[in-house]
Amino acid sequence: MAGVQTAVALREQGFTGPVTLIGAEPHQPYDRPPLSKAVLLGKAEGSAFDIDFDSLGVELRLGVEVTGLRPADHEIDTEAGPVPYSTLVVATGAHPLTLPGGEGVPGVHLLRTLDDAGRLGAVLKDRRDVVVVGAGWIGAEFATAAREAGCAVTVIEAADRPLAGALPAEVTVPMARWYAESGAELRLNARVEHIEPGRVVLAEGAGRSGERTALPADAVVVGIGARPATGWLAGSGAALDPDGAITADDRLRTSLPDVYAVGDCASFPSARYGTRLLVHHWDNALQGPRTVAADIVAETARPAAASVGAGEEAGAGAGADAGAGAGGPSPAPYDPVPYFWSEQFGRFVQYAGHHAETDTLLWRGDPADPAWSVLWLRDGAVRALLAVGRPRDLAQGRRLIESGAEVDPAKAADPAVPLKAALR
Secondary structure, three states: OHHHHHHHHHHHOOOOOOEEEEEOOOOOOEOOHHHHOOOOOOOOOOOEOOOOHHHHOEEEEEOOOEEEEEHHHOEEEEOOEEEEOOOEEEOOOEEEOOOOOOOOOOOEEOOOOHHHHHHHHHHHHOOOEEEEEOOOHHHHHHHHHHHHOOOEEEEEOOOOOOOOOOOOHHHHHHHOHHHHHHOOEEEOOOOEEEEEOOEEEEOOOOOOOOOOOEEEOOEEEEOOOEEEOOHHHOOOOOOEOOOOOEEOOOOOEOOOOOEEEOHHHEEEEEOOOOEEEOOOOHHHHHHHHHHHHHHHHHOOOOOOOOOEEOOOOOOOOEEOOOOOOOOOOOOOOOOOOOEEEEEEOOEEEEEEEOOOOOOEEEEEOOOOOOOEEEEEEEOOEEEEEEEEOOHHHHHHHHHHHHHOOEEOHHHHOOOOOOHHHOEO
């Protein structure tokens, strides 16, 4: 997404030079959200972007893995040989984490790529017994699809609640019952000891009497998080944080000259939230490329050359030869209100903003109901919002976050009062 949108944004903003898009996957660049939904359930064969790259003058180099970056030479190394650049856009995304001991065991799957979705689609078609490791966003979405396909589903989560790393207990504990309502079994405080063909063995104490428990599993799906796909930058001098994310600035420029980073692989400083954000969601991969493209176009005084991106995912890299026409002023700092959504267990879940533990939690509605929302407030202003089945709350709350306007807590807590009418 990030690589493709960078290439498209360059053309939309008047860039006229060569643009090269490099991706490690052999498939036409595709969108990811359908992989855990329509593609997984066999309702769609793929999710390729409806973009005519030829008419845009974008050269695709697919099935090419990038292995290194040599900034002093302005070249990237690929298995097909070196590729020169003058401006490089890194959009390599993230790698899903694997379960220790699960590598090479038959029936253990990840869900990140089109090929992953194809393999798992066959599992769902056969209505197999499925064990999902991790009750995060991807685990919940896959469990939803597996139940819809008629599979027996058990979800294992090491924490005491789903989405433990993303949302506070007050919010996620009520969400745990969604699993049972769908017919999936959710096992909390459970850890995998090891995986064998056909079964998952939980660590001691995970059983109902404290003994080890073995769960039948024709397939095991691991959804325990992801890390930025930046290992190929080793030795390049690019500044990375401890988790491997590229530490870009507020215009998504890296510590290396003429190198940008966008999407899941890069963090950026947010003046809005006073911290550095690493956002692994679709909207960030859509918004960030516009800032990158604007900055590249504005830097037309530099010598012309090529910009190339490299990726572990189809469409993960975007590049451009700096041959734009008239330059312009530097773009505004990149400081969006983060946004994402998830479809799970018959519910449409949306989140906007970024909350801290010290923010005040404010409920709009009862979590036992089909639709409700939660606000996070700081000094009277909305900092973040989670909406379950209340898209209007999300839309209006997002605008409140962007404006920084203060709200009346009593009005904001009343689900019958539109959020736009809850201003102080």
